[in-house]
Amino acid sequence: MAGTSASAPRLEAEVTGWDDESDVVVVGFGCAGAATAISARSAGADVLLLERAGASGGASALSGGMLYLGGGTSLQKACDIHDTPEEMYKFLMAACGPYADEVKVSTYCEGAVEHFDWVTDCGVPYEPTFDPEPHGRSRESDGGLVWVGENSYPFDVLAVPAPRGHRVATPGHGGWLLMEHLAKRALAVGATVRPDTTVERLVVDRDGAVIGLEARSFGQTVHIRARKGVVLTGGGFVFNDEMLGQFAPNLIGHGKIGTDGDDGSAIQMARAAGAAIKRMEAGNASLMVPPQLLLPGMLVNAVAQRFINEDTYFGRVGQHSLFHQRAETYLILDGNTYDSVPREQRMGIRPKWVCETVEELENEVGFPTGSLQASVEFYNRYAATGSDPLFHKNRRWLKPLESPFGAVDLRPRVHDNGMMQSRYWVFTLGGLHTTINGEVLSLDGAPIPGLFAAGRTTSGIQAWGYISGTSLGESTFFGRRAGRAAAKV
Ligand SMILES: Cc1cc2nc3c(=O)[nH]c(=O)nc-3n(C[C@H](O)[C@H](O)[C@H](O)COP(=O)(O)OP(=O)(O)OC[C@H]3O[C@@H](n4cnc5c(N)ncnc54)[C@H](O)[C@@H]3O)c2cc1C
Numbered sequence: 001m002a003g004t005s006a007s008a009p010r011l012e013a014e015v016t017g018w019d020d021e022s023d024v025v026v027v028g029f030g031c032a033g034a035a036t037a038i039s040a041r042s043a044g045a046d047v048l049l050l051e052r053a054g055a056s057g058g059a060s061a062l063s064g065g066m067l068y069l070g071g072g073t074s075l076q077k078a079c080d081i082h083d084t085p086e087e088m089y090k091f092l093m094a095a096c097g098p099y100a101d102e103v104k105v106s107t108y109c110e111g112a113v114e115h116f117d118w119v120t121d122c123g124v125p126y127e128p129t130f131d132p133e134p135h136g137r138s139r140e141s142d143g144g145l146v147w148v149g150e151n152s153y154p155f156d157v158l159a160v161p162a163p164r165g166h167r168v169a170t171p172g173h174g175g176w177l178l179m180e181h182l183a184k185r186a187l188a189v190g191a192t193v194r195p196d197t198t199v200e201r202l203v204v205d206r207d208g209a210v211i212g213l214e215a216r217s218f219g220q221t222v223h224i225r226a227r228k229g230v231v232l233t234g235g236g237f238v239f240n241d242e243m244l245g246q247f248a249p250n251l252i253g254h255g256k257i258g259t260d261g262d263d264g265s266a267i268q269m270a271r272a273a274g275a276a277i278k279r280m281e282a283g284n285a286s287l288m289v290p291p292q293l294l295l296p297g298m299l300v301n302a303v304a305q306r307f308i309n310e311d312t313y314f315g316r317v318g319q320h321s322l323f324h325q326r327a328e329t330y331l332i333l334d335g336n337t338y339d340s341v342p343r344e345q346r347m348g349i350r351p352k353w354v355c356e357t358v359e360e361l362e363n364e365v366g367f368p369t370g371s372l373q374a375s376v377e378f379y380n381r382y383a384a385t386g387s388d389p390l391f392h393k394n395r396r397w398l399k400p401l402e403s404p405f406g407a408v409d410l411r412p413r414v415h416d417n418g419m420m421q422s423r424y425w426v427f428t429l430g431g432l433h434t435t436i437n438g439e440v441l442s443l444d445g446a447p448i449p450g451l452f453a454a455g456r457t458t459s460g461i462q463a464w465g466y467i468s469g470t471s472l473g474e475s476t477f478f479g480r481r482a483g484r485a486a487a488k489v
Pocket of ligand 1: 027028029030031032033050051052053056057058059060061062063064065066067068197198199200233234235236257258259261262263265266427454455456457468469470471472473475
């Protein structure tokens with residue numbers, strides 16, 4: 001499998017000497033790398049973490065810090081929430097599907113209670129509070145349980161709803177605190193770190209087994225031997241436009257969720273060593289519209305038809321809008337709703353067109369004649385009775401729209417300078433094809449000896465759907481499993 005591409009593996013015979021070595025060598029010190037290191041070290045292996053940045057963190061440290069866990073975690077119990085792994089499984093299979101990975105989802109659901117205990121044992125703080133508002137928006141101070149769409153259609157009929165968003169106890173985004181505790185624990189159990197070390201390729205023996213890697217460290221090329229295994233936890237590829245163009249063109253041009261470390265290098269070096277990839281076109285796409293405007297509004301497509309319940313998880317709204325409606329969507333609001341939301345909470349949302357009648361608005365936007373009038377008439381007729389026969393939005397958000405009417409243009413715009421302005425924020429969900437123990441599979445389906453992976457470098461529990469919290473959740477969960485497996489080799 002050795003070759004000439006930038007990430008082609010180096011053959012053992014080409015390596016003249018090892019500059020460093022460890023039982024388990026982990027590439028990337030985000031949450032997946034930290035979890036891998038902690039478990040490999042706890043299983044008795046020497047662990048060396050290699051990180052291209054000057055310190056640990058990655059996208060994990062920038063994140064909201066919400067983990068999607070359930071099945072009866074201690075936090076759920078403390079908040080009097082009843083849940084079971086079976087209901088969590090039903091929800092995730094539906095929300096992350098179609099074609100979510102059944103084996104990974106069931107393993108994740110069965111282990112979620114224990115995993116939350118592990119996270120808290122690492123020192124990550126939580127408060128026993130439950131915010132019943134959609135997306136947990138009722139409090140400024142985070143740190144407790146929130147809904148992530150479990151109580152909205154169609155999930156409320158597919159599984160018994162239970163809130164499973166576990167937010168770290170800190171105001172605002174909590175990723176930094178989650179990472180601080182995981183990184184501290186990794187160092188406390190004896191993992192060593194080499195910062196400013198960018199891994200460029202794997203080193204393989206004559207049978208194709210991974211035995212180490214080549215990296216650039218402080219201006220030098222170094223070779224590092226892995227006595228038991230290499231674990232790739234280098235994040236996804238949203239910052240690699242060439243890979244996006246090749247695998248996930250739908251994600252090009254939108255806001256990127258991640259760091260420049262999400263350059264796909266870990267995926268590419270494994271592919272060059274024969275690894276299989278999975279669901280590379282899958283991605284998360286959050287549509288940034290405040291729930292105060294989205295939920296009571298009417299979201300329509302290019303022909304003025306609704307296509308989803310506006311009160312579902314906003315990532316699902318974004319995915320349906322971007323992937324199924326080609327981002328040609330508009331939010332129809334009335335003046336009362338718009339005026340009721342304070343300016344500072346509107347996220348810059350302003351109707352592009354405002355009219356006294358729906359007919360005028362339809363003309364102004366350029367919808368087919370009669371289309372918006374039919375949609376609003378139908379929506380209003382049932383909203384007046386508290387029902388939504390098409391998409392089952394909760395009656396709490398159903399109120400007939402009244403004059404004046406406005407339409408917010410949610411389509412991405414390309415400016416004269418060629419820059420695209422978009423309300424979608426995306427990251428990749430595709431990656432290396434792995435087992436539940438993080439073994440990286442080759443094209444023929446067999447594990448590549450010595451090679452493991454976890455986190456956004458892999459294809460995880462999600463297929464075409466994404467739910468907030470599953471990324472940090474599965475990155476740490478399967479990172480632990482990969483670390484244990486690598487330590488056992
Ligand atoms: C603003 C924001 C909010 C988010 N909120 C949430 C949330 O609340 N819940 C949730 O589940 N997810 C959330 N996410 C997504 C989540 O943070 C990521 O998907 C997750 O952190 C991925 O973890 P990881 O360990 O795989 O990657 P990362 O945390 O990105 O770690 C990868 C590390 O590998 C390093 N690296 C990469 N390539 C190399 C190389 N070749 N050599 C050496 N080092 C390398 C990188 O520098 C990086 O430090 C959010 C993301 C952002 C940016």
